[in-house]
Amino acid sequence: MNDSVTKPATKTRSKVKTQVQRPRLYKVILVNDDYTPREFVVMILKAEFRMTEDEAYKVMITAHRRGVCVVAVFTRDVAETKATRATDAGRAKGHPLLFTTEPEE
Template identity: 35%
Template sequence: MSNNTAENQPLIETAQDIQEPKLYKVIMHNDDVTTMEFVVQVLVDVFHKSIEDASEIMMKIHTQGKEICGIYPREIAEFRIYKTLHLAKNAHFPLLCTMEENA
């Protein structure tokens, strides 16, 4: 029996073996019901934005119809969307938050 089998070889990862996870844009959409204050609060609490950055993003959502809130790996993007929609539902707001693959 030879000791040079694949079972005995150490696992060596090369740069080709390691792939960065796909990233996804989390997008918040404007509506006529959700308050600007609520959107800013969600951006601060869920997306960890400063008040200044959150206010700037909120204004873009309001004037342009939607804006990217952040770019994350899939699981993190899904969690932030879930948390945003949960908070909006509890506050009786129809806030829409979606994600799309970052090209």
């Protein structure tokens, strides 16, 4: 009689880690114009981007002095939605206010 014990064959499983990439981010940019009142721009920044009065004023002044200013950075869908809503709010009041988006580097 054979006293050796046989072990059942086992399969080893290797764990597979899936790497989830972060979504690409997009900048919302305020483009300066010479016609939209400063107070209106500040109001839009506060309403759409939830900025304080001081933050909105600083963004507006930066765009006024440099021609453009990055307002915020979001995922693509959020950035495009906010830029479109802010631009449309200006157009609804007859202002040429413009917000654009571009990929962050």
